[in-house]
Structures are given as C-alpha cells and as structure tokens.
Amino acid sequence: xxxxxxxNAENLAAGYNGEEIxxxxxxxxxxxxxxxxxxxxxxxxxxxLRAISRILPATGILELDGRPVCDYTTAELGMVLGFVxxxxxxxxxxxxxxxxxxxxxxxxxxxxxxSPDDYARCNDALERTGIGRLKDRSIRALSGGEWQRVxxxxxxxxxxxxxxxxxxxxxxxxxxxxxxxxxxxDLAGSxxxxxxxxxxxxxxxxxxxxLLMIRxxxxxxxxxxxxxxxxxxxxDVYGAEVVTTSHxxxxxxxxxxLGTRHADSHTKDNQNVLVISGGGSxxxxxxxxxxxxxxxxxxxxxxxxxxxxxxKVLKIPYIPVMPFSQISDHALEKLKRMIAQSDxxxxxxxxxxxxxxxxxxxxxxxxxxxxxIHLPEGRDIASYDFAKGAAAAVYQQILDAGSPCCETHxxxxxxxxxxxxxxxxxxxx
Ligand code: ADP
Numbered sequence: 001x002x003x004x005x006x007x008n009a010e011n012l013a014a015g016y017n018g019e020e021i022x023x024x025x026x027x028x029x030x031x032x033x034x035x036x037x038x039x040x041x042x043x044x045x046x047x048x049l050r051a052i053s054r055i056l057p058a059t060g061i062l063e064l065d066g067r068p069v070c071d072y073t074t075a076e077l078g079m080v081l082g083f084v085x086x087x088x089x090x091x092x093x094x095x096x097x098x099x100x101x102x103x104x105x106x107x108x109x110x111x112x113x114x115s116p117d118d119y120a121r122c123n124d125a126l127e128r129t130g131i132g133r134l135k136d137r138s139i140r141a142l143s144g145g146e147w148q149r150v151x152x153x154x155x156x157x158x159x160x161x162x163x164x165x166x167x168x169x170x171x172x173x174x175x176x177x178x179x180x181x182x183x184x185x186d187l188a189g190s191x192x193x194x195x196x197x198x199x200x201x202x203x204x205x206x207x208x209x210x211l212l213m214i215r216x217x218x219x220x221x222x223x224x225x226x227x228x229x230x231x232x233x234x235x236d237v238y239g240a241e242v243v244t245t246s247h248x249x250x251x252x253x254x255x256x257x258l259g260t261r262h263a264d265s266h267t268k269d270n271q272n273v274l275v276i277s278g279g280g281s282x283x284x285x286x287x288x289x290x291x292x293x294x295x296x297x298x299x300x301x302x303x304x305x306x307x308x309x310x311x312k313v314l315k316i317p318y319i320p321v322m323p324f325s326q327i328s329d330h331a332l333e334k335l336k337r338m339i340a341q342s343d344x345x346x347x348x349x350x351x352x353x354x355x356x357x358x359x360x361x362x363x364x365x366x367x368x369x370x371x372x373i374h375l376p377e378g379r380d381i382a383s384y385d386f387a388k389g390a391a392a393a394v395y396q397q398i399l400d401a402g403s404p405c406c407e408t409h410x411x412x413x414x415x416x417x418x419x420x421x422x423x424x425x426x427x428x429x
Contacts, residue, residue: 004066006031006162006193007052011060014051015217021047022217025060029195031161034188036204037197038228039214040238045197046086046166048214052195053083053164064162078106082155084165087147090139096150097135100125103158125156128183130176144171152180156187163187165196169203181207205229205253213237229253231313243313258287258313271420274299274342276335276363280306281350285374288409289346290314294416297338300331300359326355336362344419346412347398348374349384352391360394364401371403372415 008028015021022044029035037045051058054069054077062069064080072080082103104118126132129149134142139150148171155163168184169177185207188194198204204211205225213221213228215237221228234242234255241258273289275282276299283306289296298318301308302325311318319331319338339345339362347363363371375381381399385392399405406412 004063005029006065007195008063008066009052009061012048012051012058012062013060014047014056014058016047016056020217022051022058022214025051025214025217025219027212027219027222029162029193031193032188032191033209034185034194034196034207035210035212036208036225037195037212037214038201038204043214043237044217045214047217049083049164049166049195049197053081055083075106078158078160080160080162082158082160082163084151084155084163084168086166086170087144088151090147093138093140095136096126096131096139096142096153097122099139099150100135100154100157103154106158121159122153122157125153128156129153130179145173145176148172149176149180161191162193162195165194167197167199170199177203201229201234201255205255206247206250226253229255241314243309258310270295271343271416272297272341273416274338274345275348276300276345276359277307277348278302278305278350278352278356278359282348282374283307283310285346285348285409285412286310286314286316288413289416290316292413297342299335299338300327300356324355327358332358332362335359339363339366342370344370344372344416346372346374347403349376349379349381349395351384351386352395353386354390357387357391357394360391360398364394364398368401368403371398372412373399373403373405374409374412375405375407377407 005028010026012025013020013023025048037048039045047056050056052062064072100122101114101118104114104122108114108118123132126135129152131146131149131153134146139147142150148168152168169180172180181203184194184196188209208225210223211225211228212219213233220237221233229244231242231244234240242255243258245254245256246252247254271294273294274297275286275289277285278301282298286296286298286307287310296316298307298311298316300319300321301311302323303320304323308318308320319334321327321331345363345366352360381395382392384395404415406415
C-alpha cells in the first residue's frame, strides 16, 4: 500500500514584503522521483522551492510525509529535507570537510560529538561529488564550481529522503553537470525525492522524470519532459521559438532555439512573400523573413526537409509531400494558387530532379516582376541540377528573364523593402 507522498502542497502562496509571488500552487511529489521546476527568469521558481523548504513562510497546505510541515521542529525538518542553495556566502574560512560535517549536526545535536559513521558519510559524499581531494582546503579558496559541489555534498551527507536543489549545476562545466545530474538521478533511483530548479531546459529534459513549468508564480504545465517541453508551451511561457527533436542516444526531448520575432515587425511591411525552396535550402530564409514580420509562406516541402520543420514550427503555410515522391497535380495546383496570391516570390536555389521539376516550371511562368532568386555566393546554378540538365536549363531561363539574383538574405531584404517603398509611393493597395 502506498503511503502519503513525501511532499504535498495545496494552494501554496508565498512572496516578499506582502507581495505574493507564487499563488495557488498545488502539487505533490512521489517517492523516488526527480522533478525539475522550470520557467522564465523571475517566474517564481526559487520562491516556490524556498516555500517548500520552509525558508520562506507560506500559506496553504504543505505536508511532508502526510504531516503538516509546521508541526516539524527544526531538527526534525533537517532529517527530512535537504536544501542546496544556488550559492551561499562564505563568511568564515571553514574547510570543505567542516562545512560538510555541519550537515550531520541535525542528527547528533550541536554539541554532541560526531561518530565515525558521520565522518564516513561525509567522506562518501565528498567522493561522490568528486571533491574528496579538496576536503582540507578552505572554502574561500574554491572556484564557483567546486563550491557548488560542496553545497551538494553537504546535502548528500545530510542523508534526507527529500532534497531540494536550486539550479544545482549552474556553475559547473559540462562534464561536472553530467556527473552531478547522473548522481542525482541515482539518488532518485534509490528512493529519494528530488526537486530541482532548472534554468537549462535541455539539462532538465535529459535528467528529470517530470517537469513543472511555471509562469507568474503559477503552474502552467506539469508532466513528462516530452509533454511539457512543446514548442507551443515554450513560446507561450518563454516567448522563444524552438524546434524539438530527440536525443539520439536517450530519445529524450531536445530544444533548439529558432530566435525571437522582432517586436515591431508586424507593422513594417505587409507584403506576402512565398519562399520556394527544398532540401533544407530555405529554412534560414523562412526564419529570417518571418522574424522581420513578413507574411511568409512556403512552397512544396518534403517532410524530411529542414525547411519543412521550420515552416511547421513557425506555423508558416506550406504544402507537404512525401520525400522522393513525384509531386501530385493537386499539390502543384495549390502551389500555383499560392504563387498567384503572393506579392513576392523568392526562389531559393535548391536541388531539382525530375520529381520536383514541375515546381521550377511553375515558377518560370511567374515572370520576372515579382520574382527574386536566392543563389548563395559561390554556388553555380548547375550544381542544383539532378535532372540531367533539364533543371539547369529551367533555372537558366528564369535567370535570363531578368529577375534579381541575391546572394544574401540582407540583399533579399533590401529588394523587398525597395518594392514596398515603391508601392507606397505609387499608392498601390
Ligand atoms: P526565478 O527563480 O524564477 O528566477 P524568483 O523566485 O527568484 O524567480 O523571483 C520571483 C520574483 O520575486 C522576482 O520578481 C524577484 O524580483 C522577486 N524576489 C525574489 N527574491 C526576493 C526578495 N528577497 N525580496 C523581494 N523580492 C524578491
């Protein structure tokens, strides 16, 4: 039979100077789990952790093992709950070992001698966090990363069933981040309940069982990393555009940033720009124009292309097709309609075989007035031909018709802006 959860909070509220920072937070944490609290800067992650640890007074229900936290004496709390702060002032020149040994006094009482077992546990904690060789060093002579590992070792030596960690790896290099978080995972595996605040969403995703995403002091998503770290949630809560993919070894979610849309972008220009690309050639350009506020659409994109992923994530209209398939009449008709409805068309040079040659032919029919060609510097149009010369011939016809050929995204932008200014001068709608 399952007992009560090690930590249970209902309607928790806490803050500073009479101002509530976290509000109506209800969540419980099961034994043997590692939960990450994530959210933008200032959203209340640390405040929530401090409220759970009782460092900060809170209203609402807070129970440890089914017992109200206010019923615990300080000594009892020290045996149940360990806390790893982001940093701590090093007011005295204690040695590393002295700091770690302090964690044992909650069990022995302040003036009782420590036992060989207490020393053994502290030595073990130092070894597990990789700082055994520093045990006699003054804490003032440690780097930020070494000090952070001392704070973690102290919580390990405290040997509590619940450990709260505030950005436990923020000062650590990559190898030590991985080492400490693997250790934390093992602790959860052996039955501890770990709750950690994370700044780095990818690290949280790789190591946590569950994520709580908070915004403005409230939980807005709760579940597995894959469930919580969706592009939609990250956009809503962080205002950042990301794509998600899977870690090749673990299968866990990875976020890759796409950038942020310019704040003033919508009003600058209202041209509809259709980017015709393929094989990943247009992904960067789609992002670039989107971020500058153009109403962008994409052409026919195979579902394995990276331009497809960009269009999908940014919710740019596109026509999906199966990779390596012949383009259907239906898709081609749709593309022709998009071409007809767009103010400007940018043909991003991309590999063309017999399968997608009809796309190039449809673009050729556009005429030079609305068409721009993006041919990156140093590339020869013939290098995109995979149709035994047929694609190179159509590309050449398009170039010969006199459309501007741009090497960079900036020059595309200049052309689009000039066109917009011309339209404004002439009073075009
Ligand atoms: P996060 O950990 O998500 O970055 P915090 O919980 O540290 O956010 O802070 C949430 C809000 O509470 C912020 O607006 C911050 O300025 C405020 N805050 C944090 N600590 C204090 C404090 N000691 N006194 C007053 N306001 C604070």
